[in-house]
Each structure stands twice: as C-alpha cells, then as structure tokens.
Amino acid sequence: MIRLHTILPLAPLLGIMACAGGDEPKPDGAKPLVHPHLLLTEDRRADTIARLNDEPWATIWAKLATCAAAPLREPTPGDWDSGAHGANATVAECAATIAYLSDDEAEAEAAAQLSRAAMAVFDDNFEDNSDWDVNIRMPGPLIGYASAHDLLLAAGRLPEDEALALETKLINVTTMFWDEYLEEDVMRQITLGVSQNNHPIRTASAVGVIALAFPDAPDAEEWLNWSVSELSYLWGPTGQYVQSDGGVSEGPFYYGFGLSAAMAFFIAAHNSLDADAVFEADCRNRQDIDPWIGHGCVEGAPFTFNNPLFDPQFHAAVDWSITLRLPSGLRAPKEDGYFNPLNGGALLTGFGGAPYTRWDWENVTERPMEMSHGQNLIPHHLIYVSEQAPSEPPFLTRLMPVAGEAVFRSGWDTDARFVSFIAESGSARKTLHDHVDSTSFSLAAYGEYLLVDPGYYKPNELDNAVTSEPTAHNVLLIDGRGAPEKGLLTNFGDTDASFEQLHDGERIELAEAMMRFEDTDQRRAMIAVDGRYYLVVDRLDPDTTSPREHRWRVGGWASDEVGGAFTQHDDGATWERPLAGVRVTLASTAPGLTPTSPEFVSFEAPYVHEFNLSRDVAHHSVLDGVVNAVAPGFLAVLAPYRVGAELGEDDGPLTVTIRQQGEGWALIQVQLATETHWALSRDPDAPESFTLPDGGIITTDAAFALWSEDGGLAMILHGQSLTLDGVTLAEGDDAVIVVE
Known part of the structure; x- marks a missing residue:
C-alpha cells in the first residue's frame, strides 16, 4: 500500500x-x-x-x-x-x-x-x-x-x-x-x-x-x-x-x-x-x-x-x-x-x-x-537552514512538569546563571538511559559549569553506568540510600517524583518536587531569586519516629585532579574554577549538622564523572551535610560569583550568613550588592514568631518564607501569612504566595 x-x-x-x-x-x-x-x-x-x-x-x-x-x-x-x-x-x-x-x-x-x-x-x-x-x-x-x-x-x-x-x-x-x-x-x-x-x-x-x-x-x-x-x-x-x-x-x-x-x-x-x-x-x-x-x-x-x-x-x-x-x-x-x-x-x-x-x-x-x-x-x-534571521529563544525559565524538568535561566548570554532541577515520573524516567536523579540539581554561571551532573561513566558494558546511581547525584540520602537503584533493561528501579508547586514570576521562580523513598515523603523546593542566587528547601515527613542519618549531598567541578579549588567551610563549601565559583551555605532545622566529605573510592560514586567534550574520566569534589534526626529540614543557599569581581559588586561573592539553625527552624541572611534578603525554614511544630538579629519580629505559619529587608520582595510556601513587626508582607490561601 x-x-x-x-x-x-x-x-x-x-x-x-x-x-x-x-x-x-x-x-x-x-x-x-x-x-x-x-x-x-x-x-x-x-x-x-x-x-x-x-x-x-x-x-x-x-x-x-x-x-x-x-x-x-x-x-x-x-x-x-x-x-x-x-x-x-x-x-x-x-x-x-x-x-x-x-x-x-x-x-x-x-x-x-x-x-x-x-x-x-x-x-x-x-x-x-x-x-x-x-x-x-x-x-x-x-x-x-x-x-x-x-x-x-x-x-x-x-x-x-x-x-x-x-x-x-x-x-x-x-x-x-x-x-x-x-x-x-x-x-x-x-x-x-x-x-x-x-x-x-x-x-x-x-x-x-x-x-x-x-x-x-x-x-x-x-x-x-x-x-x-x-x-x-x-x-x-x-x-x-x-x-x-x-x-x-x-x-x-x-x-x-x-x-x-x-x-x-x-x-x-x-x-x-x-x-x-x-x-x-x-x-x-x-x-x-x-x-x-x-x-x-x-x-x-x-x-x-x-x-x-x-x-x-x-x-x-x-x-x-x-x-x-x-x-x-x-x-x-x-x-x-x-x-x-x-x-x-x-x-x-x-x-x-x-x-x-x-x-x-x-x-x-x-x-x-x-x-x-x-x-x-x-x-x-x-x-x-532558513535565511530568516536567527534570534534568541523567547523563553528563559521553563517549568515542564510532564518532562520532569525545571530550568531556571537568567539570560541567553554565556555568563548567564543556569540551574536544572529534576522531578521525573512515569515514562519520563522509564528508559534505559535514565538516572536515579529526581530532586537533583546542577548549576552553571559566569562561563563555568559548577555544580555537576556526573554524566555517563560506564566501565562495564554489561552493567548500568556507575553515574546512574542516586548516590552520584545532588540528592538527599537517608541512611546512605536514595531512591531504588536501577536494575538491568526494563527493571527501571527509581521512583516517581513530581512537581507539586510551580511559580514563574518577575523576581521569584520556584519548583517544588515531591518524592517518596525510604518510607519518607520528601519535598524539595528550588527557588531562584532575581536570577542571582538559589535556595534549596528540603522538608521530610517520615513514617518512622526513630532518628536516622541524613546526608544532603552536592558535588562540584573542582578538585586537584580537574583543576580549580574546593574549600570546605564550617557551614558549607566553595567550588571555584578559572572564571567563576559557587558558595554553598547549608543549614538545618535539626541540631548537629556537620559538613563533611564522603569516603573517597576511585572511579566510584559520588566522586567519579565523565561529561566533558573529550569524555575524560575524572573525579570532582563532594560535600555532605550530615545530621542524625527523625525529620530534619534543610535550607541551602547556592551563590555563584564571577572570579575577580569584588564583594559588593553585582557579580561578586555574596555574603551569606546562617543566623539561626537547629531548634526547629533555620534562618539565613543573604547580602546582595544593593539589598538584604532573609530566608526562613521552619518545622511544622516550630514557633511562628522569631526575633531577628536587629530585634525585629518575624511571624509566619509558613514552612518557608523569604523577604527583603525593605519589604519590597516577599514569598511564603505552605502558609498563609508573613508579617514583620506587625506589618503584613505576604498573605493568602495559595500554596505559593509571592509579592514582588
């Protein structure tokens, strides 16, 4: 026919x-x-x-x-x-x-x-x-x-x-x-x-x-x-x-x-x-x-x-x-x-x-x-190829819930900031070349790839890639485990993750993913603020009442082997390459958070990667934020900067300070070139009123809140109100409320 x-x-x-x-x-x-x-x-x-x-x-x-x-x-x-x-x-x-x-x-x-x-x-x-x-x-x-x-x-x-x-x-x-x-x-x-x-x-x-x-x-x-x-x-x-x-x-x-x-x-x-x-x-x-x-x-x-x-x-x-x-x-x-x-x-x-x-x-x-x-x-x-003049795409940030992709982009120039955040379900993840990577993220900025997806390292043709494992990605691990590992062929392993909340605004962009693993419901929100820095907010709802080890993992493309510099801090780490770096600051609502590096084993997750154009197999640096608790919350700031820019300049390093953590809530101050922002994460049973370092009183029932010191920017996630010294900054009935 x-x-x-x-x-x-x-x-x-x-x-x-x-x-x-x-x-x-x-x-x-x-x-x-x-x-x-x-x-x-x-x-x-x-x-x-x-x-x-x-x-x-x-x-x-x-x-x-x-x-x-x-x-x-x-x-x-x-x-x-x-x-x-x-x-x-x-x-x-x-x-x-x-x-x-x-x-x-x-x-x-x-x-x-x-x-x-x-x-x-x-x-x-x-x-x-x-x-x-x-x-x-x-x-x-x-x-x-x-x-x-x-x-x-x-x-x-x-x-x-x-x-x-x-x-x-x-x-x-x-x-x-x-x-x-x-x-x-x-x-x-x-x-x-x-x-x-x-x-x-x-x-x-x-x-x-x-x-x-x-x-x-x-x-x-x-x-x-x-x-x-x-x-x-x-x-x-x-x-x-x-x-x-x-x-x-x-x-x-x-x-x-x-x-x-x-x-x-x-x-x-x-x-x-x-x-x-x-x-x-x-x-x-x-x-x-x-x-x-x-x-x-x-x-x-x-x-x-x-x-x-x-x-x-x-x-x-x-x-x-x-x-x-x-x-x-x-x-x-x-x-x-x-x-x-x-x-x-x-x-x-x-x-x-x-x-x-x-x-x-x-x-x-x-x-x-x-x-x-x-x-x-x-x-x-x-x-x-058409003679029609080429032009930049009309979109920047794209939130694609069926594909399981949330991509936050500040622009199309080579110095733009870029974050990819994953939450896949169904046929979007059920394929041979998939990784167990939902809730993982990667970041590029100012001409450098900084926080990495480990790529495709597969030394054994009869097995899955070493880099397909959840431990190879920027995810949360409970007692050392993430979502179920892949089996062979159509034994896909993994578990469904989905975006429950999405917001694409002028100054605030957000995607919140939900995934269940290790008898725990995890909700991770990725929030882009002014396209300049990013917040990662993790909340856990476990079936158990017993404490377990929780590892908040992130890997970046810098090490003695691949060049650049990796510096571990008491509150996180910095990865720096020739053109740019990123400072990750991590706090928890539970006490005892300890930044550390996981055990290093050559050519094994989480250190090994293979992703550059020449497909070099190499090792990068990894930070784990470890805490033993029943349901710890995590609040992280990802702050990229241009190498050579000074503190206080638009593209320079940000001053990020943990003001409180470990008592059911975490408070981080972010100092930009012209503004000061505050980020607050709280457990469900935490107090609703908090005293700020300057004596101000912030009151909220939200799981997470963000506001600028001048009150011109505010958002709440899973709450109904946010007030500062009795002045309402944001209120409403939606899961995500943004004032910008």
Whole structure:
C-alpha cells in the first residue's frame, strides 16, 4: 500500500537525468520523480547555489569541501567495519553534494571522483560484523552511501556499472542486517524491543532510507512499512519517548544521537513520498509492558504518514533540548550523556521551525554549527537552514512538569546563571538511559559549569553506568540510600517524583518536587531569586519516629585532579574554577549538622564523572551535610560569583550568613550588592514568631518564607501569612504566595 514517487529505471536515467517530466506514467497515484530525491529535489538546487557566498552557507560549503577531501579509512580486514564504512560514506555524500551543486566542471568532476573512490571501498560482507549494537551505527554507511548514489546519478557522474554495484551492496547489507536484527526475535528484543529509544530510531532511519532509495528491492516495501510505523510511533503522542511538553525520556545526549539520523530520514521521506502515501502498520517491535502498554498498534492496519518535520510535538522536543542548553550552548550532561551541541535542530527552520533553533546552532562556545554528531548532516544544513534571521529563544525559565524538568535561566548570554532541577515520573524516567536523579540539581554561571551532573561513566558494558546511581547525584540520602537503584533493561528501579508547586514570576521562580523513598515523603523546593542566587528547601515527613542519618549531598567541578579549588567551610563549601565559583551555605532545622566529605573510592560514586567534550574520566569534589534526626529540614543557599569581581559588586561573592539553625527552624541572611534578603525554614511544630538579629519580629505559619529587608520582595510556601513587626508582607490561601 506504499505509494512512492515513481523513480525511473537506472539505465534511462543515465541518458535523461534532468529531463524526466510530468508526462511520465503515474502508477497508483504516485507522481514521477527523477534523481535527486533523498537529500533534496531538483527545484532546490538553484536557490542553494545562489546563497553559497553568504553566511552561514559559505562556512557550510567550506566544511563540505573539507569533509569531501578527508582521507578514506581502510576497513578492518575480516570484519564488516561499520566505523570505517560510515566515515567513508560521509566522504562520499559530501563529495557527491559538491558534484551535484557545483557549476564549476573541474570542481564537480573532482568531487565526483572522490565520491566514487569512497564508494569503491564499500563492501557487503555484513556476515563478518562483530559489533552486537551495529544497529545504531547503520545510518552512517546506509544513509550516506544511498544519498551519494542518488546525487551522483542526478549529476550524471556515476557510471552504470558502479551505480549498480553500490546499489547491490547496499541492498545486500540491508537484507542481512534486517534478517538478523528485525526478523530474529531474540536479537530484535535485546537491541530494539527493550530500548524504545535511539536504537530503533536509528535502525528505522537507516533501513527506511534504503527503502526510499531502492523501492524495487525485493523487501523494500516491508522495510519502509516498518520504518515508518516505528518512527511515527516513537516520535508520536503514544510512543512514550517524547512527553507531551516535549521532554525526551533518554536525555539530551542520546536524543541528539537519534534526532540526527531521524532528520535524514524525514527529509528523504518528505522529498520521496506522496503526502497521502498509505502504509501498513508493522507492530513487531511494540512492547506490552510498562510504560508502553496501550500502544494501540494493529498489525497491517492502514495509516497515513504524518511527517514529524511538521509536527508541533517534534518541534517541542527541540525546544526542550534548547531548554537544557548550558550558557555555553552545550547540552547539560543529564542522564547517560556528555556535553554536546545539538545536530539537526536548525534544519527545522526549513520546515516552518522557529528562528531560535538556528540561533542555538550558531551560538555555541565549542563546536558551533554542529553538523556531524550522530549523522553527517552537513549537506542538509547547506540546503535547509532558513535565511530568516536567527534570534534568541523567547523563553528563559521553563517549568515542564510532564518532562520532569525545571530550568531556571537568567539570560541567553554565556555568563548567564543556569540551574536544572529534576522531578521525573512515569515514562519520563522509564528508559534505559535514565538516572536515579529526581530532586537533583546542577548549576552553571559566569562561563563555568559548577555544580555537576556526573554524566555517563560506564566501565562495564554489561552493567548500568556507575553515574546512574542516586548516590552520584545532588540528592538527599537517608541512611546512605536514595531512591531504588536501577536494575538491568526494563527493571527501571527509581521512583516517581513530581512537581507539586510551580511559580514563574518577575523576581521569584520556584519548583517544588515531591518524592517518596525510604518510607519518607520528601519535598524539595528550588527557588531562584532575581536570577542571582538559589535556595534549596528540603522538608521530610517520615513514617518512622526513630532518628536516622541524613546526608544532603552536592558535588562540584573542582578538585586537584580537574583543576580549580574546593574549600570546605564550617557551614558549607566553595567550588571555584578559572572564571567563576559557587558558595554553598547549608543549614538545618535539626541540631548537629556537620559538613563533611564522603569516603573517597576511585572511579566510584559520588566522586567519579565523565561529561566533558573529550569524555575524560575524572573525579570532582563532594560535600555532605550530615545530621542524625527523625525529620530534619534543610535550607541551602547556592551563590555563584564571577572570579575577580569584588564583594559588593553585582557579580561578586555574596555574603551569606546562617543566623539561626537547629531548634526547629533555620534562618539565613543573604547580602546582595544593593539589598538584604532573609530566608526562613521552619518545622511544622516550630514557633511562628522569631526575633531577628536587629530585634525585629518575624511571624509566619509558613514552612518557608523569604523577604527583603525593605519589604519590597516577599514569598511564603505552605502558609498563609508573613508579617514583620506587625506589618503584613505576604498573605493568602495559595500554596505559593509571592509579592514582588
């Protein structure tokens, strides 16, 4: 039931490359099409050529030329070397793009020769493959070579025998790959079934492009049915991969890895398929276990493919990735992941997407204009990045309860302050690459990543990442334990956390998460104040009446090993790197709080991390605030500063002083450049009136209160009133009350 644009037979094409027109037969309603039809169609060629001297296309063209001239890799003898074949396919595609677009005969022919040389080293001995997860590596060789084949045919620069040889090899490899990874139930379940993530996305994208490239291949219809079924589901509203507000379950790194290959397929499908093409559902990879129960797939049911290029939810996922962008432009290393820019998001500008996706792509301190992570998309960026002027995103702080993300951002400049706070539930956390990290937070400021998510350190391929454990994150531990650790595959471990209170105001932004673990309800609020400093407020409601050890944990990117300086204080710690530092001040409503460092074990949580661009495995510094009590409350101030700025300057260190703690309440004074703020945390049975150091009387029934000394700023959390010397600063019935 697939209805493809008609693709003319190879031999006639060699003589009439650019001449086939609308008078050709139209079987089954499909319209005729000549090469190219994967990367682009002929109607885009002139416009693409016309802007090659303008930016950013001139830079992309230069990168395309560098890519085309890269040395070929010799495949490992006796193996089907996906790495070498993928690299060579990238050369072939880049060179073929130049051969098709260039009006300079010498340049075009030289590029064609480079592409043909890369094609010549491709082999179809897939039976010699030794990588069990080769499925995620198939987009490189299959998509790259198929695109190069298509482009050189369009340019009239691929001899018939070479074209047929490459087509035969690509079909042979795809057939063997399909038989092993899609037809064999055990292999399919291990690699694709339990993952439901970038693994099937990349697999379907690779197979789907081959089906589009060679629709007369014996199994092309089956390949395309499955690919479109799989990609429609995973990127759609019932696939559990993308949440309704755009969050992607496996985190920003592997989302980007899947997106790049998917973009290549979706663009090829847009160019190759009729808008009303009909497919038959292929349900072989659907799972009837949590969280995928109720997928609704009916084997063989007809459906029309709605290309995600035009789907708001697909665009929302790119927005979510941009939300998690550090001020550097690199993505935060949340879940299994590393620092990385996004490859492919800017292409949406060619399909009605927002201009800030191009801004995000261009404005990265390291690896700007990324076009290679996961899949070669250099040619795609040349063609599809819109001429619409890029602009910063219209949002700063974003509170995304379904995705389980609260991101507080002071601006889009590289010196901006940034905090990520996590509270995931359901399908947002039930995925292989998830970490047990709800209620954890990370912080960047003034050009430095300071309080860290530990990234993806996985020394044992048969086990979860060491950094997936709750003890590796900035969370509260009870008797040394957090939420349940992950098991293998679909034994997700962990527990649901959710945002119960959210507020996005002019001066105050708040997200309060609730999570139950170790027979205790924990509520943790993250509060951004003027985008300048942050408060972390923890309240506990345990089932037990016996005291236990509570560890309030935070790790920062400074140590003798990674550089910078770590200094432990009586009331917290400071992490400082070359450009910026952060002072963490910690108080408790229970007596006996002791700042300490947990036991150090090399290459184990909580010290080990792997997240920078070079993926260095190293160790950072960690602070635990330890107290033995039944239900201690915690109040922390995270105060970033610019190195070199003086005390009292806007970006300089803040003076943060604990004025009271340990008797059912904690009071902290924060001195900014022009204001003094007070933060108060109180236990449920604590007094409601307190005497301040200057003799003033503060009265509140709230679990937490914040106010400025001049009374111009006030908030209460879980209370109804806040007064200072009898003057009401805030009152109301809502859980969060803010006066600003």
